[in-house]
Amino acid sequence: MSLISEGANFRGPIAAGAGLGLAEPSLASVGDYIALMKPRVMSLVVFTALVGLAVAPGSLHPLTGFTALLCIAVGAGAAGALNMWYDADIDAVMTRTARRPVPMGRVQPGEALAFGLTLASFAVVVLGLLVNVLAAALLAFTIFFYVVIYTMWLKRSTPQNIVIGGAAGAFPPMIGWAAVTGSLSLEPVVLFMIILFWTPPHFWALALYRTEDYARAGIPMMPVVAGDASTRRQILLYTLILVPLGIAPWPLGFAGALYGGTAVVTGAIMVALAWQVLRERRPAERASRHLFAFSILYLFLLFATLLVERGWGGLIARLAA
Amino acid sequence: MNEPDQDDGIVLTEAQKRARRSRSIAIALALAALVVLFYVMTLVKGPMVLIRPM
Numbered sequence: 001m002s003l004i005s006e007g008a009n010f011r012g013p014i015a016a017g018a019g020l021g022l023a024e025p026s027l028a029s030v031g032d033y034i035a036l037m038k039p040r041v042m043s044l045v046v047f048t049a050l051v052g053l054a055v056a057p058g059s060l061h062p063l064t065g066f067t068a069l070l071c072i073a074v075g076a077g078a079a080g081a082l083n084m085w086y087d088a089d090i091d092a093v094m095t096r097t098a099r100r101p102v103p104m105g106r107v108q109p110g111e112a113l114a115f116g117l118t119l120a121s122f123a124v125v126v127l128g129l130l131v132n133v134l135a136a137a138l139l140a141f142t143i144f145f146y147v148v149i150y151t152m153w154l155k156r157s158t159p160q161n162i163v164i165g166g167a168a169g170a171f172p173p174m175i176g177w178a179a180v181t182g183s184l185s186l187e188p189v190v191l192f193m194i195i196l197f198w199t200p201p202h203f204w205a206l207a208l209y210r211t212e213d214y215a216r217a218g219i220p221m222m223p224v225v226a227g228d229a230s231t232r233r234q235i236l237l238y239t240l241i242l243v244p245l246g247i248a249p250w251p252l253g254f255a256g257a258l259y260g261g262t263a264v265v266t267g268a269i270m271v272a273l274a275w276q277v278l279r280e281r282r283p284a285e286r287a288s289r290h291l292f293a294f295s296i297l298y299l300f301l302l303f304a305t306l307l308v309e310r311g312w313g314g315l316i317a318r319l320a321a
Numbered sequence: 322m323n324e325p326d327q328d329d330g331i332v333l334t335e336a337q338k339r340a341r342r343s344r345s346i347a348i349a350l351a352l353a354a355l356v357v358l359f360y361v362m363t364l365v366k367g368p369m370v371l372i373r374p375m
Contacts (some may be wrong), residue, residue, distance in 0.1 A: 026337070067362060122355075126355070
């Protein structure tokens with residue numbers, strides 16, 4: 001079943017062609033530019049990167065750690081700005097995004113593009129110069145993945161968009177880890193996998209009660225293309241993969257009993273909520289909203305517990321050094 | 322005989338001037354912060370600033 005309307009716009013961004021020139025002097029405020037950086041997404045990115053940085057073995061000067069987090073935050077903001085540049089056409093027709101600076105006309109598409117490219121360049125170069133090259137390379141790849149692979153390619157072309165595109169949001173703990181160690185190992189890969197498999201249940205729960213919005217914009221989200229029932233089954237499937245991954249740091253030995261207990265309890269709640277979503281049928285959307293809201297808390301609790309248990313002592317020691 | 326063109330270029334409105342000023346201040350602050358960051362990080366790293374491990 002496809003809910004995408006015949007008139008849906010798949011032709012790409014208004015920004016890519018028509019909007020590069022500045023018709024008149026800009027009225028964009030500093031606040032508009034901050035909004036371009038998607039501060040709420042940025043805060044989650046910074047938090048997960050902080051956890052990667054804090055749980056990594058080895059030492060890092062606190063100021064170097066701060067610089068790494070700053071660069072990761074700015075890099076995430078750059079990716080957000082470039083996403084808003086490219087997606088201005090679909091943002092304009094979706095209720096959730098219609099008030100963003102580019103569709104509202106407060107920031108010209110060309111300004112958003114220049115802003116994003118400038119921030120991305122600075123973030124990667126500064127991270128490479130002041131921290132290490134691996135972390136900078138990972139940050140550059142993350143921005144590329146989010147903007148080119150997800151935004152420009154997958155988002156408009158496949159219902160698997162957020163399954164694959166979720167990798168972009170999963171990289172920050174790896175960047176944080178790489179900033180400390182200059183290398184990668186199993187632990188950051190497990191953190192990466194947790195966020196990767198958390199993304200589909202999280203975004204599909206949202207898409208279930210925003211289906212018309214996505215359909216109107218012509219975005220082939222899973223409920224739009226595969227339908228309601230299939231999406232609900234896949235949410236449960238991905239949740240069943242996510243929960244053992246969430247618990248994995250405990251048996252793998254880089255998290256303790258507090259983390260294990262938290263992961264088991266919150267994982268059980270995730271499965272229960274996903275089960276409720278499976279049993280729910282449109283137009284009811286309560287279970288989907290509950291799962292969407294709890295999924296944010298779930299990820300936060302997992303990483304916060306890991307931070308308290310593994311990273312807090314390390315952070316204190318680094319600050320005292 | 323035609324009058325010469327009286328082209329004053331683009332004249333900004335007050336709102337546009339205010340927006341430009343706030344953006345200029347934000348850019349200046351960001352650049353100053355970057356200078357301070359490089360300065361302090363150079364002090365922190367000392368001679369190691371020239372060694373950049375993978």
